Amino acid sequence: xxxxxxxxxxxxxxxxxxxxxxxxxxxxxxxxxxxxxxxxxxxxxxxxxxxxxxxxxxxxxxxxxxxxxxxxxxxxxxxxxxxxxxxxxxxxxxxxxxxxxxxxxxxxxxxxxxxxxxxxxxxxxxxxxxxxxxxxxxxxxxxxxxxxxxxxxxxxxxxxxxxxxxxxxxxxxxxxxxxxxxxxxxxxxxxxxxxxxxxxxxxxxxxxxxxxxxxxxxxxxxxxxxxxxxxxxxxxxxxxxxxxxxxxxxxxxxxxxxxxxxxxxxxxxxxxxxxxxxxxxxxxxxxxxxxxxxxxxxxxxxxxxxxxxxxxxxxx
Numbered sequence: 001x002x003x004x005x006x007x008x009x010x011x012x013x014x015x016x017x018x019x020x021x022x023x024x025x026x027x028x029x030x031x032x033x034x035x036x037x038x039x040x041x042x043x044x045x046x047x048x049x050x051x052x053x054x055x056x057x058x059x060x061x062x063x064x065x066x067x068x069x070x071x072x073x074x075x076x077x078x079x080x081x082x083x084x085x086x087x088x089x090x091x092x093x094x095x096x097x098x099x100x101x102x103x104x105x106x107x108x109x110x111x112x113x114x115x116x117x118x119x120x121x122x123x124x125x126x127x128x129x130x131x132x133x134x135x136x137x138x139x140x141x142x143x144x145x146x147x148x149x150x151x152x153x154x155x156x157x158x159x160x161x162x163x164x165x166x167x168x169x170x171x172x173x174x175x176x177x178x179x180x181x182x183x184x185x186x187x188x189x190x191x192x193x194x195x196x197x198x199x200x201x202x203x204x205x206x207x208x209x210x211x212x213x214x215x216x217x218x219x220x221x222x223x224x225x226x227x228x229x230x231x232x233x234x235x236x237x238x239x240x241x242x243x244x245x246x247x248x249x250x251x252x253x254x255x256x257x258x259x260x261x262x263x264x265x266x267x268x269x270x271x272x273x274x275x276x277x278x279x280x281x282x283x284x285x286x287x288x289x290x291x292x293x294x295x296x297x298x299x300x301x302x303x304x305x306x307x308x309x310x311x312x313x314x315x316x
Contacts (some may be wrong), residue, residue: 028166059291066090066288069280090285097282104256105263106289112259113175116181117237123185124233128191129222133199145236146192149185162250176251179260181241187233194229195222231304235297242294261289 041189061078067090072082094102157180165176199222207217223230245261252258255266264286270277 006149020065050305058144059146062284062288062291064075065281065284068284069279073280073284085287086281090281093290094282094289096214096287101255102260102263102286105258105260108257109261111260112177112181112244113238113241116178117234117241119178119182119240120184120187120237121230123182124187124191125223125230126224126238127188128193128229129195129218129226131188131192131205131223133201146185146189150189150198158246158250161247165251171251172218172253172257174257177244177248179242180247181237184233184237184240190233190236191226191229195226197228198225228304231301235301238297239294258287264290 010224057079064081065073065077067085068082069084069086069090070074071083072191074087078083086212100136131139161180162171165171165179169177170179203221204217207221212220243261245265248262249265252262255263258266267279267286269281270276271280
């Protein structure tokens with residue numbers, strides 16, 4: 001009596017015979033990607049590493065160069081320290097050079113950021129909330145204007161802005177930098193999108209039924225919900241105002257009203273003037289001092305900034 005052959009107890013199916021009688025091996029199913037496990041990509045890792053290197057090398061160079069003297073900048077390698085560690089001396093000299101004008105430039109920059117960037121954030125919050133939660137005639141036209149304003153670079157508007165402010169007699173004053181900084185089309189658009197997703201219409205209607213007016217509804221109901229978006233917009237406007245260079249360059253002539261960007265540029269350019277003293281070590285040290293507040297602001301507000309960027313990306 002012939003014995004029967006059964007498949008192996010391992011659970012694999014028997015291979016059917018081929019045309020020539022030999023067994024045909026079945027193709028094993030391809031392993032599917034688990035949604036909980038991130039997919040690895042060597043190319044993406046390499047590109048991310050290059051971007052990280054491109055971002056960190058200038059910062060490393062700046063930190064190392066700030067520890068060198070004027071002579072040490074020229075006699076040593078850029079990405080390594082010199083024999084003399086002069087960071088603290090450079091910082092003291094930066095604030096003492098030219099009768100302490102660097103401190104005046106720092107205060108000017110803080111003034112432009114607090115008034116200009118703070119005002120731009122406040123106006124963007126008000127405008128974005130109104131455009132997102134109120135229906136009025138001309139709303140589509142406003143949307144088109146905002147999108148068009150985002151697409152126009154600021155340098156294209158610098159000359160018309162200068163001519164307008166010159167006619168009004170506001171050039172060479174802080175208002176020539178503050179007033180243009182109050183307008184942030186990108187911040188308005190960002191708050192428009194964020195307010196539409198973050199504030200439930202039912203919550204606003206409930207506040208109105210309870211007798212709250214529009215102003216009270218905005219400050220007690222809408223404003224706490226807009227906190228991540230407000231932080232995100234404030235970071236963008238703060239960085240734009242802090243790093244603003246071209247607008248103060250054409251608007252301000254008095255060095256006492258220079259921001260840090262324009263003041264450091266004047267220190268850097270004095271080496272090319274007749275009889276000018278090169279102070280490149282002070283320019284480097286001043287640049288390092290300039291970026292410290294920006295880094296501190298990003299680190300302290302990072303969680304709000306990330307949550308603001310991710311708002312509206314997931315539909316519940």
